[in-house]
Amino acid sequence: MSLYSIVLLFFVAFSLQGKNLYWDFKELQQEGERYVFKSSKDSGLLRASQVLQHQGIDSGHALQCGPEIMHRISRHRLDMQNAEIAISFKPTADITAKSSLYTYQENTWGRAYFDVFISKNSEIGLLFRINTPEEKKEFELLTPPVRLDSQRYHDLRITLQSGGMGRIYLDGRLLAEENGAYCFSDFKAPPVDQHHPFAQIGSSYYYCGIHQPFTGLIAKLSIQEMPAVGKALETSLAPDAQPAAQSRSNANILAKPCVSPLLIDGKFAEPCYDDAEWSIPFMVLGSMSKDINGLWLEADSKFSRAAAKAAVFYDQEYIYAAIKAPFPVDLPPKAEMKNGENIWLDDCVEFFLHNDQQYYYQILVNAKGAWQAIKYSLDGSLRIDWEPQGVMVAGNLREAEFNIEIALPFKELGESSPQDGAVWKVNFAREGASCGGLSTWAAVGTSFLAPDRFGKLIFGNRKAYYKQQFQALQEQSKRLPEIPEQLQEILRETATLIAKEGDKPAAWLNLHNQLDMLRNRIVQASNKGKSLLLLEADMWANFPPQRKIPFALQEPTELKLEAPGGSRAIGSLLLCNLSERLSMGNLLFKADKGSEAIEPLLRFREVAFIELSGGTMIPDPIFELPMGSMLRVPPNSTVMLWLDLDCSDLKPGDYSGNIKLYPSYSGVEEKQLKLSLRVSPVD
16 A cells, blocks of 8 residues: 555544553454554554555554544553553654644543653653643653654653653653653543543644644554552663664764784774674665655665675774675676765765864775765864875775775874773765665764764773763762762662673663663752752743753753854853742852953843733843842742853953852852853954
8 A cells, every 4th residue: 555645534443451552563454444453462453444554663564644644542541550652653754843643532622631742843742631620730741852764763662650750762762751750540530421531643632732643654552551660760671672782863883992903905804803893784765855745765675685884993003994885786886986086976985983073084985995085173164175194995896795994093083092981973874876875874864964963982892981971970979968878779770780781782772771860860869959940041942931940950060152253152041949939149250360351241131021922921031130130030930041242352262250149048059150151263
C-alpha cells in the first residue's frame, strides 16, 4: 500500500483484560476492509482501516499519522501507579506546531487527560492534567530541543511513578526528569459516560490542549506497568529496551592506542586491527526530494547494505582514521581528482575532527587516495585550505570496496597525544553515487559542517572517561554543607556501575543516564533551602510571571557576553523567588582591575509582564534600573533582568567584573555572579 494513498479516517478499537499493551505492528491480519493487530502482551486488539505495509521497524508495518487522520483506542481504562510508555516514531514533515503523539482522555471536555507531544521547537513533552470542580492537578515535563531525523525511527520512552519521578528518554538517553509526577492511578473520578476513557495515537481530542496532529509514522506503541521503585534512581532500561552497543543520536567511538605506528597503505593488516572498534554503519541519507507530499524518498536498500564503517587509533605522534567503504558492483566509485583538488566531486569519504580549539578540520579522500584538507572557524566565517605537514593518506580500491587510511600528526592540531579518557568530537561521512548520495556516522543531517552535532571520540578507554566525570561530580558534592544519605547512596551506586560496566560500549547510554541523574541530585541538594534562585535565561523566550522552575537547574557562577566592537552586548538573567514573601535587593556592579572602562557602560533593565489579546502574559524589558536601585520579585514569581553594555568606545579585548544583589532584609541569601565580556575586532 503506497505512502501517498488518500487520507482516510482511522478508528482503532481494542478490548483490554490486562494492564500491559504492546504493538510492534508486525503480525497483520485482515477483517474485511480493516487490518487487525493483536497486542503481544495481555489481550489488546487494535483495528485500523489502513496501514503502511513494511514501512515500520525490521520490515514491520506502521500507522500513518497526519491531518484528517485519527487513530482511536476505545473503551479501556489505564490504572497503573507506575507506568512506562514507549513509542517508536518517525516524522515525515517539519514540526511547525505542537503535535500530539499519544493522548489518553479519562473524562469529557479535557477534564482529565494525559498527553505526549512534540512542541514547535522540537521539545518532547508530557502533560498530565485534572481539572474538575473537586480536584485540580497538573504535571508537565519538557525536554530541551532535540534533533528529529526523518530518515529513521526514534525511540521515545516515558516512565511515571505516582508521587515520584517522571522521566523522558529519547533514543536511550535521559533528557528530562522531575519529581512529583502523576500516573494513571491518579485519575480518581469515574468516567461520566460510556464512551470514556479512550486514547488517540498521533493526535489529541478536543479540549486536551493540543489540536495539531503529528505528521509521520508510528511503528511501535507500548503501555506497561512497572514494578514499584524503592530507590530514588531507575538505573537501567527494561530488558527489551536496551540500547544498541553504539548510539546513533549520541554517537561515540573509542580511539584505541597503537603500540607501533601503522603502515599507511589501506590494507588494514596491522595487529591493532584485530581489536579495532568499528563504528556502526553510516546512515544513508538517500534522496532529499520533497516533490511528493513533502516526504523524503528512501534510498535503495543496496546502499544501506554497502554502508561504510570507521575505526580510530592513536599513538604518541599520530591520530589514525580507517574507513571501509563497500559499494554496489554496478556502481564503481568515481576517482578522478588529484591531491588538493575538489575531492568532493569524486566519490569520497570525509573525516571531521574538532579538538575544542577555535577551528575544526575536514579531510576528504577519494577511492584512490587523493586527498584535500580544509579547516573552518567555529562561527562559520572562515574556510581555509589546509596543508598539514606530515599527513599520510592511502586508498586501496578493490573489486567491491575501497579502504582509506589517514595518519594526522597531533602537532598539526596544536596537540600532544591525549590522556586516557580525553574526549574530542569526530564524524565520518561519505558522498557520491556509489553510496547513494550522502551518508554519515553521526546524526548531523545533510549539512556535514555541524561540529556541535559530531559524535564523541574517547581516547584510551571509556572507564577513564566516566571516572573523570564522576570525580568532578564527587568534588562538587563535597562542597555541599551536608551530603544527604540518599545522595551518598547514589554516589556509591554510580562508582560501582562505572567499575563494573565502564569498559562496555553497550553501557554508554545507561552510564550517561546514571551520571545525569547524579548531577541532578547534586543540584537539587545545593538548591535546597534557597529562597531565591539566580538562573541564566533565554532573553527572547516568552513566559508568564509564575514560570515553573526546572527540576535540576543549577545557578551559574559566570555570565559570558561577546560582541563585535561598535555594537552592544546583551544578556539576561532570571531571579526566581521561591518564598511566600516579597524579595527586595540592591543591584551593584564592580569592574575588575584593568576593566574599569565597562563599569559606567553597563545598564540593567527590569522586565515587566504585559498582557496580549487573549490574556497571555509575556515579558518586555521596559524599565531601566539605575545602578544601586531596588529590584523587587513578588512571592512565588520570576523576574527577568536584562543586561545591556555599550561597546562603541571599547577596545577589542577581554573585560570582567562582578554583579552583586544585596538583600534588603535578613533571611535572603546574597547573590554574586562574575561577568565576562569579550569585544572582538571589526575589520
